[in-house]
Amino acid sequence: MVRRQFLKNFGLFIFGVFSYFLLRPLFYVTEPPKKRIFISEEEFSKLGNIYLEDEFILVKIGHETLAFSRRCPHLGCKLNFDPESGLIVCPCHQSKFTISGRFISGPAKKDLKQLTVLKTERGIQVEI
Amino acid sequence: MRSEVGKINIKVSILSTSSFIICLISGIPLAFHYQSQNPLLSVLNIEVNIAFGGFFRNLHYLSAQLTLLFMTLHLFDSIYKGLFKLKRLLSWGVLVLTYPLLLFITFTGYLLRADEMGDFAGTIAENMFLEIPFIGAYLQALLLAKSQVGLTKVYLWHLILSFLVTLGLFIWHIKPKVIFRWENLFYFLWIIPIGVFWKFPLIPFEGEKARGPWFFIGAQQLLKFLSPSLVFFLLLLPVLLLLSYAFLPKYAKILSFFLITYIIIYSMFSIWFFFD
Numbered sequence: 001m002v003r004r005q006f007l008k009n010f011g012l013f014i015f016g017v018f019s020y021f022l023l024r025p026l027f028y029v030t031e032p033p034k035k036r037i038f039i040s041e042e043e044f045s046k047l048g049n050i051y052l053e054d055e056f057i058l059v060k061i062g063h064e065t066l067a068f069s070r071r072c073p074h075l076g077c078k079l080n081f082d083p084e085s086g087l088i089v090c091p092c093h094q095s096k097f098t099i100s101g102r103f104i105s106g107p108a109k110k111d112l113k114q115l116t117v118l119k120t121e122r123g124i125q126v127e128i
Numbered sequence: 129m130r131s132e133v134g135k136i137n138i139k140v141s142i143l144s145t146s147s148f149i150i151c152l153i154s155g156i157p158l159a160f161h162y163q164s165q166n167p168l169l170s171v172l173n174i175e176v177n178i179a180f181g182g183f184f185r186n187l188h189y190l191s192a193q194l195t196l197l198f199m200t201l202h203l204f205d206s207i208y209k210g211l212f213k214l215k216r217l218l219s220w221g222v223l224v225l226t227y228p229l230l231l232f233i234t235f236t237g238y239l240l241r242a243d244e245m246g247d248f249a250g251t252i253a254e255n256m257f258l259e260i261p262f263i264g265a266y267l268q269a270l271l272l273a274k275s276q277v278g279l280t281k282v283y284l285w286h287l288i289l290s291f292l293v294t295l296g297l298f299i300w301h302i303k304p305k306v307i308f309r310w311e312n313l314f315y316f317l318w319i320i321p322i323g324v325f326w327k328f329p330l331i332p333f334e335g336e337k338a339r340g341p342w343f344f345i346g347a348q349q350l351l352k353f354l355s356p357s358l359v360f361f362l363l364l365l366p367v368l369l370l371l372s373y374a375f376l377p378k379y380a381k382i383l384s385f386f387l388i389t390y391i392i393i394y395s396m397f398s399i400w401f402f403f404d
């Protein structure tokens with residue numbers, strides 16, 4: 001009886017160790033590296049006041065250039081620009097933002113996430 | 129005990145199995161051509177280039193919805209007839225948990241389309257996981273990890289869980305002898321012509337209002353008002369209710385009352401979405 005109990009416990013122990021080694025890699029993901037996107041001076045001057053890239057929004061206000069992540073600060077949907085109201089809106093739960101990134105209404109409650117814009121003579125670089 | 133319980137509706141049972149099987153089979157040709165590294169293009173390739181690819185995609189989509197629908201009916205049927213009283217705690221629990229598992233499989237399938245709608249749904253789900261205290265980040269890394277590795281994990285889970293659910297159901301729940309009979313052939317065949325005519329196109333861009341999968345529309349509307357982790361809990365609530373049928377069979381009436389109220393409120397939110 002003692003031996004049986006021991007075997008059972010031992011079996012459970014082995015099982016536990018094994019599941020740990022199995023589960024460990026399942027939880028692990030590699031982070032992708034940061035992306036840098038370059039826009040040349042020439043291209044940049046052609047863009048309008050607001051420009052939607054796949055992952056960021058570029059806004060020109062006077063001489064200033066702002067870049068925002070295109071992910072909504074609420075739950076990460078891709079933001080769009082609504083030319084009628086002149087606001088940045090989220091299609092998922094209708095959060096609204098001004099073009100300078102200020103939160104106006106909706107469930108997001110936060111301003112847009114600003115990205116760093118690096119200006120050089122040859123163009124600008126946005127880091128995501 | 130047996131005298132208090134009714135007989136399960138065999139038609140609904142067979143229908144949910146047959147649509148499930150059609151779904152599994154129609155998934156095979158898709159899986160051969162789907163590339164999770166290159167999702168949208170490979171779906172388009174299936175639609176345009178592969179022989180009968182579009183048809184199989186439609187059929188897969190349709191039969192998945194039908195499976196969910198009939199599975200729900202089957203579940204309600206068994207509750208209504210009091211069949212949970214015949215099950216042991218464990219087996220009822222496992223059966224109930226199959227349901228959110230199937231929902232998850234359907235949801236991953238929805239993400240695999242990789243059109244704009246699928247992308248939104250994925251990102252929202254991911255961020256909702258992250259809002260859960262303590263285990264959220266782990267769950268996100270385990271189940272979706274869309275922002276890190278794209279659709280790779282989503283696709284793997286879609287396949288692995290389908291396989292496991294099929295295995296489990298056919299070992300412990302479905303009786304092949306009842307299902308696979310010539311008399312039942314038309315339970316399988318009727319889905320196919322619908323798959324020919326009813327198209328489920330990819331949806332690229334919805335302007336200012338994007339809509340999630342139909343079973344999550346209510347949640348989408350709720351998210352406009354409530355915090356994500358609360359909505360997550362509310363989505364789990366029916367599972368808890370269903371599980372408690374086995375623990376508290378005496379209070380089945382009260383549980384049913386709560387369940388029905390939940391469904392009514394949830395559907396009201398879903399309808400509200402379209403008028404908002």
Ligand code: FES
Nearest residue numbers: 072074075090093
């Ligand atoms: S994700 Fe933008 S408002 Fe919810």
